Amino acid sequence: MSELANRVLAGERRALARTLSLVENGHPDGETALAALFPHTGRAHTIGVTGAPGAGKSTLVAALAKALRAAGRTIAVLAVDPTSPFSGGAILGDRIRMTELHGDTGVFIRSMATRGSLGGLSRSARDAVRVMDAAGFDIVLIETVGAGQSEVEIARIAQTVLVVEAPGMGDDVQAIKAGILEIADILVINKADRPGADNTLRSLRMMLETGHPALRSQILSHHGRLMSMDAPTATQNGNGTAGALWIPSIVQTVASEHKGIDELLTAISTHRAYLHADTHLQALEQSQIAIELQDRLREALLSRLLGSLSDGEIDALIAQVQARTLTPNDAVGRLLESTRLRA
Amino acid sequence: MMAGEQPKIRVLIAKPGLDGHDRGAKVIARALRDAGMEVVYTGLRQTPEMIAEAALQEDVDVVGLSILSGAHMALVPRVRELLDREGMSDVPLLVGGIIPDSDRPGLEALGVRGIFGPGTNTDDIASYIRQVVTTKGAGAA
Numbered sequence: 001m002s003e004l005a006n007r008v009l010a011g012e013r014r015a016l017a018r019t020l021s022l023v024e025n026g027h028p029d030g031e032t033a034l035a036a037l038f039p040h041t042g043r044a045h046t047i048g049v050t051g052a053p054g055a056g057k058s059t060l061v062a063a064l065a066k067a068l069r070a071a072g073r074t075i076a077v078l079a080v081d082p083t084s085p086f087s088g089g090a091i092l093g094d095r096i097r098m099t100e101l102h103g104d105t106g107v108f109i110r111s112m113a114t115r116g117s118l119g120g121l122s123r124s125a126r127d128a129v130r131v132m133d134a135a136g137f138d139i140v141l142i143e144t145v146g147a148g149q150s151e152v153e154i155a156r157i158a159q160t161v162l163v164v165e166a167p168g169m170g171d172d173v174q175a176i177k178a179g180i181l182e183i184a185d186i187l188v189i190n191k192a193d194r195p196g197a198d199n200t201l202r203s204l205r206m207m208l209e210t211g212h213p214a215l216r217s218q219i220l221s222h223h224g225r226l227m228s229m230d231a232p233t234a235t236q237n238g239n240g241t242a243g244a245l246w247i248p249s250i251v252q253t254v255a256s257e258h259k260g261i262d263e264l265l266t267a268i269s270t271h272r273a274y275l276h277a278d279t280h281l282q283a284l285e286q287s288q289i290a291i292e293l294q295d296r297l298r299e300a301l302l303s304r305l306l307g308s309l310s311d312g313e314i315d316a317l318i319a320q321v322q323a324r325t326l327t328p329n330d331a332v333g334r335l336l337e338s339t340r341l342r343a
Numbered sequence: 344m345m346a347g348e349q350p351k352i353r354v355l356i357a358k359p360g361l362d363g364h365d366r367g368a369k370v371i372a373r374a375l376r377d378a379g380m381e382v383v384y385t386g387l388r389q390t391p392e393m394i395a396e397a398a399l400q401e402d403v404d405v406v407g408l409s410i411l412s413g414a415h416m417a418l419v420p421r422v423r424e425l426l427d428r429e430g431m432s433d434v435p436l437l438v439g440g441i442i443p444d445s446d447r448p449g450l451e452a453l454g455v456r457g458i459f460g461p462g463t464n465t466d467d468i469a470s471y472i473r474q475v476v477t478t479k480g481a482g483a484a
Contacts (some may be wrong), residue, residue: 014430017402025350088351089376095397096386102393109400113351113381 004029004103005036013108016135020110023131031205034127036243037134042285044076044133045272046140050180051122053146055164056190058097061143065101067261068139074106079143080121083113090114094143108137120144120151126292129157147180155183155216156291159284160271162264164188165204167196181207185216186267192252192260204250211254217248217287243252246274275303308339352380352476353462355403357394358387359418360410367461368409373440374465380472391418393424398434404476407437407457423453435475436445 004022007015012096019037022030047064049057058079065075070285079094091113101107117123121144132140144154155161181187189200249267253260264308275281317334320326326334356372358365372382383401386394398406406426410418421439431467437457438450442482447458456470 014399017400021350021353021402027350084376085380087377088379090381091376092381092383093386094381099386099393101388102396109397111383112399115351157363324484 002029002033002036005033005134008033008037008131011136013105016108016131017110019131020128023127024112024115024122026124027148030127032204034130037131040134041130042133043138043342044129044137045160046129046142046158047268048142048144048154048161049164049189050147050151050154050183051164051188051308052145052148052166055146055166055169056255057143057164058094059174059307060162060164060188060190061094061141062098062100063253063255063258063261064264065098065107065141067102067218067258067265071265073138074139075108075139076135076137077101077107077109077141077143078125078128078132079109080125081111081113081147082145083115085116088115108132108135114145118151119153120147121153121157125153126157142203142284152180152183154243156288159281160185160268160274162186162188162268164190165195166191167200169200171338183216185246185271186253187248187250187265188264189250189252190255193254197252201250201252208248214251221303233252246271246280256335268299305335309335313338347371352405352472353383353401353403353473355383355385355394355398355401355406355469356381356409357385357389357397357406358409359389359394359422360412361388362410362412363387364411365409367411367439371409371468373471375469376454378466378469378473380469391421391425394422395429395431398426398431399429402437403434404479405435405437405472407439410438410440410442413441414440415440416449419450419455420453423455425458433479435479437468439468 004019006014008019019030019033023034024030049061053056061077061079065077068075077098079092081090081094083090088111092113094108094111098109101109112122112125112128114122121142125142129140129142141270142154144151144159161183162181163186165187167189178265187204189197189204191197249270251260251264251267255261276285313335317326317331321328321331354375355373356368358368368384371386375382383397383403385397393407394408406422408419408422415438419436423436426432426436435457436455437459438455439459442450442458442460450458457468457475459468
């Protein structure tokens with residue numbers, strides 16, 4: 001039994017902070033603690049907040065956390081900022097917008113760098129959320145890096161996804177492009193006091209009206225790499241079953257002035273109620289676990305494979321590809337052969 | 344992929360007190376980022392309580408305080424005391440800003456060894472941090 005895990009379960013904040021570091025660094029003690037904490041996870045409502053840089057994610061998270069605290073909920077915040085691809089360093093500045101939350105033991109804020117992971121989160125974000133969940137927080141708010149169109153990783157972790165838009169960020173064609181808008185359970189138009197907010201609202205409404213709603217567990221399996229591609233079944237895709245589908249709601253906020261936050265809280269609890277009705281939450285969790293297992297398998301296989309190869313072998317193949325005597329595809333074929341792991 | 348990866352050094356850069364500009368703190372934050380560190384920056388006008396709380400939640404290896412207001416002899420002992428109370432007596436404090444020579448012994452008595460005034464080469468700060476973190480035993484981190 002992990003002593004550290006016991007301290008986390010007892011609500012010791014220093015132990016929680018330490019465990020998050022160990023997990024983030026892939027330290028064996030972190031794995032041990034995580035294993036001990038795992039049976040205690042699955043209780044918190046996990047809410048993802050994503051959107052373009054400058055849309056107001058941090059301010060919105062702070063405003064949400066404050067309102068949820070006022071309603072008596074305990075909150076953990078995981079705020080992710082990008083790692084520099086050049087130096088490997090990072091500036092984690094999300095706390096700047098969250099100073100209102102200080103001095104409250106019902107709130108725990110942790111900043112995390114992406115450390116080279118793409119998709120808007122860090123590789124250890126999933127496990128960090130689990131640690132926070134096990135520590136007993138009612139709600140875990142996960143803030144992604146400033147996300148563009150393809151950073152949809154958050155949908156694989158959070159139960160409820162908020163996509164934050166700000167006025168003036170694009171036209172109605174942006175709104176119908178594939179990607180980040182598709183993962184939204186709730187669309188938030190922040191800075192709604194700015195000019196152009198009505199246009200943004202109209203574009204997003206139109207996008208929703210012309211779209212074909214799908215279950216998120218289904219959307220998940222269509223996005224990204226190496227995912228299983230379950231063909232949508234007729235009943236899920238057709239009409240007549242609209243009651244089973246979640247149609248994203250749109251909420252306008254001015255987070256810096258705490259405007260629209262109550263409406264947003266209502267939208268969040270409506271989505272939570274939807275998840276807990278029927279088997280929606282189980283289906284979502286099932287698809288998230290399926291994806292996680294694939295992710296972990298891919299990572300484990302890759303590191304085992306690379307570990308079994310010598311640098312010399314790889315260098316020789318690089319030279320042949322560069323000399324155009326071997327295609328990159330055939331080079332990979334040879335690597336797989338030499339490790340007896342045929343595709 | 345994980346194996347052999349050095350744990351990143353995490354630094355909190357904080358501005359306690361009421362002085363109203365943080366250019367120096369941002370320059371340092373940026374320089375430490377470029378030195379490969381993860382820098383938590385919390386913005387202006389932080390109380391010692393806020394700084395200790397952030398240091399605890401972020402589990403940082405080092406806390407750097409930027410103080411231009413002259414209030415360092417009040418603020419630094421308070422931050423040190425709160426860190427110690429939270430069980431972070433092993434987390435070193437660094438101070439940057441305008442620190443008169445006559446105040447150095449007082450700060451050093453509090454265990455503050457890294458005192459960096461204007462004109463300090465940012466590389467020196469980065470290597471100082473790397474050195475204190477390694478000597479306190481990065482194995483525990």
